[in-house]
Amino acid sequence: MTDFKALILAIVSPLVEHPEALVVTPQETDRFYEYRLTVHPDDIGRVIGKQGRVAQAIRTIVYSVRVQGNKRVRLIIDDRPAKTLE
Amino acid sequence: MTIYTGKTEEAAIAAGLTALNSRRDQVVIKVVATPRKGWLGIGRRDAMVDIVLKTVAEDSSAAPAPESAASVGSSTASMSSAVASVAPVAAAPAAAATSATAEPTVTPQERRKRREAAIEAVQDYLATIVEQLGIDATIDVESGAHRQVRLVFTTDKEGLLIGKHGRTINALQSLAQLFLNHHGAAHVELELDVANYRERRAATLGRLAESTAREVVATGKPIYLDPMPSFERKQIHAVLSKNRYVTTYSAGKEPHRAVVIEPA
Numbered sequence: 001m002t003d004f005k006a007l008i009l010a011i012v013s014p015l016v017e018h019p020e021a022l023v024v025t026p027q028e029t030d031r032f033y034e035y036r037l038t039v040h041p042d043d044i045g046r047v048i049g050k051q052g053r054v055a056q057a058i059r060t061i062v063y064s065v066r067v068q069g070n071k072r073v074r075l076i077i078d079d080r081p082a083k084t085l086e
Numbered sequence: 087m088t089i090y091t092g093k094t095e096e097a098a099i100a101a102g103l104t105a106l107n108s109r110r111d112q113v114v115i116k117v118v119a120t121p122r123k124g125w126l127g128i129g130r131r132d133a134m135v136d137i138v139l140k141t142v143a144e145d146s147s148a149a150p151a152p153e154s155a156a157s158v159g160s161s162t163a164s165m166s167s168a169v170a171s172v173a174p175v176a177a178a179p180a181a182a183a184t185s186a187t188a189e190p191t192v193t194p195q196e197r198r199k200r201r202e203a204a205i206e207a208v209q210d211y212l213a214t215i216v217e218q219l220g221i222d223a224t225i226d227v228e229s230g231a232h233r234q235v236r237l238v239f240t241t242d243k244e245g246l247l248i249g250k251h252g253r254t255i256n257a258l259q260s261l262a263q264l265f266l267n268h269h270g271a272a273h274v275e276l277e278l279d280v281a282n283y284r285e286r287r288a289a290t291l292g293r294l295a296e297s298t299a300r301e302v303v304a305t306g307k308p309i310y311l312d313p314m315p316s317f318e319r320k321q322i323h324a325v326l327s328k329n330r331y332v333t334t335y336s337a338g339k340e341p342h343r344a345v346v347i348e349p350a
Binding site: 015 | 246268
């Protein structure tokens with residue numbers, strides 16, 4: 001099985017200002033392999049992009065990997081810090 | 087060194103010239119203080135100019151005057167003090183030329199170097215992603231016209247890399263474009279290609295455009311095509327721009343933006 005954690009980091013880390021703050025936490029639920037991506041608060045916009053364009057592209061690539069079994073991969077970008085700022 | 091004052095710089099200079107009984111090109115003028123209007127007369131300040139007779143112009147007659155004026159002009163321009171308003175015309179273009187040549191001689195080369203470095207880096211970036219996807223691929227660079235770069239993948243898992251309707255290759259392309267913008271190579275158009283996919287797609291789009299146009303003319307009703315990325319919509323518009331019987335435009339918001347073909 002592909003190493004999703006490495007794939008996500010390979011895609012995201014060159015695009016952000018603070019690559020050292022990237023954290024990917026895998027989690028397995030009964031329907032999905034979930035990967036929660038946490039980025040530095042300043043980089044959230046960069047990872048999501050205008051109208052979610054960057055996030056969409058990242059997801060497209062991550063989901064294009066075939067996974068054995070009937071579970072699917074899901075990438076969650078954690079944007080909670082930005083929301084609580086208001 | 088004598089200081090003359092006036093409501094404006096011009097007025098101060100005029101006062102000084104009449105007092106010295108000389109012409110403009112016979113003196114060196116230096117603005118000491120610029121005028122301020124103040125508010126309701128509070129904080130008002132007169133212009134102060136320092137006017138000194140040129141020694142060369144003073145003891146010789148009118149003949150060497152224009153020459154000395156030019157030399158004084160260039161020296162004052164290099165000092166870049168506030169003499170600009172009185173500096174002779176010859177000084178202004180000279181100053182502009184020096185400031186213009188000083189900057190861009192360094193930057194284009196530097197920018198090109200940075201651009202080339204970024205193009206190298208984007209190949210590494212794409213190579214690592216593709217490797218993580220489990221696809222063996224080699225990347226070749228084809229730089230076409232100015233600021234256009236084509237990266238061609240060669241692999242035996244073409245379908246996997248292209249994805250459904252080119253979804254994966256388009257996503258990779260937009261990420262790579264973003265990478266370039268983020269690494270100091272803005273305004274570079276990047277195109278990724280696998281196994282001539284772009285060419286085949288262009289042919290398909292051309293056929294689709296022609297057949298849809300025919301249908302539009304036959305039924306007299308507009309047709310919405312499927313949502314496409316901007317560069318594919320552009321190809322459709324280009325194909326049908328010569329067609330006199332239909333007009334095209336795009337409608338919808340970006341990820342779902344689609345070409346509409348209408349009877350003209």
